[in-house]
Amino acid sequence: MSTTPNQTDRIITLDLRPDCLDAGQIAAAIWMGITTPELIAAVTGCELVDGAVVIDGAWFADDNNSEVKTTADNGEDAAQAYVDGGDWTDEAGQGCEIVVTVWQYAVDADGDYVRVNEDRHAITIKPDHDKLIKDAGGDTDCEHDWTSEGEGGSDRNPGVWSTGGTGLTIAKHCTACGLHRTEHSVGNQRNPGERDTFEYRQPETWCADCEAELCVCDE
Numbered sequence: 568m569s570t571t572p573n574q575t576d577r578i579i580t581l582d583l584r585p586d587c588l589d590a591g592q593i594a595a596a597i598w599m600g601i602t603t604p605e606l607i608a609a610v611t612g613c614e615l616v617d618g619a620v621v622i623d624g625a626w627f628a629d630d631n632n633s634e635v636k637t638t639a640d641n642g643e644d645a646a647q648a649y650v651d652g653g654d655w656t657d658e659a660g661q662g663c664e665i666v667v668t669v670w671q672y673a674v675d676a677d678g679d680y681v682r683v684n685e686d687r688h689a690i691t692i693k694p695d696h697d698k699l700i701k702d703a704g705g706d707t708d709c710e711h712d713w714t715s716e717g718e719g720g721s722d723r724n725p726g727v728w729s730t731g732g733t734g735l736t737i738a739k740h741c742t743a744c745g746l747h748r749t750e751h752s753v754g755n756q757r758n759p760g761e762r763d764t765f766e767y768r769q770p771e772t773w774c775a776d777c778e779a780e781l782c783v784c785d786e
Contacts, residue, residue: 598678619673646688745773
């Protein structure tokens, strides 16, 4: 047989000034029936979500790897802060998409900690273009001047091909060093986990004067 503690079992002094709130003490007081989440919210101005009171407002984040308490003011910023605090570069340098779950902790009517305001955000890690260019034998110090002229496609959209839906393949090359870049864009109608990717190819020879792999300047 279980018993429910009441307010005569223990005396708890609660300091409800905004900068002095103690979540542990408040949770104990609610569990003992001394107060309720609604009363705490009314006195302190803390957010009340589904009958649970958010004490300190901190945002937490996790990608099923490690729970982290952030200093962010909202869920989206918390997800971004979580990603910014890690190293997500893959060996291929293509970047990735990290799905981060964010939430706040609150105290419910039983004095238990529960998650509230839970949401998910997909944070995109951009490709490491310097690595991709270097791996292709290109010059990472070149101030690339990209153009699609001469890359095929239509006259209206040179170097651009549709790959279905909103997907596109976009081919360009640098007029200075000849480096070829092919972007595979999945567009707006992307499935979870899909992302844009890039391929680079450095030609063995390049003439910047005639902007061609085979020089025809003297012809």
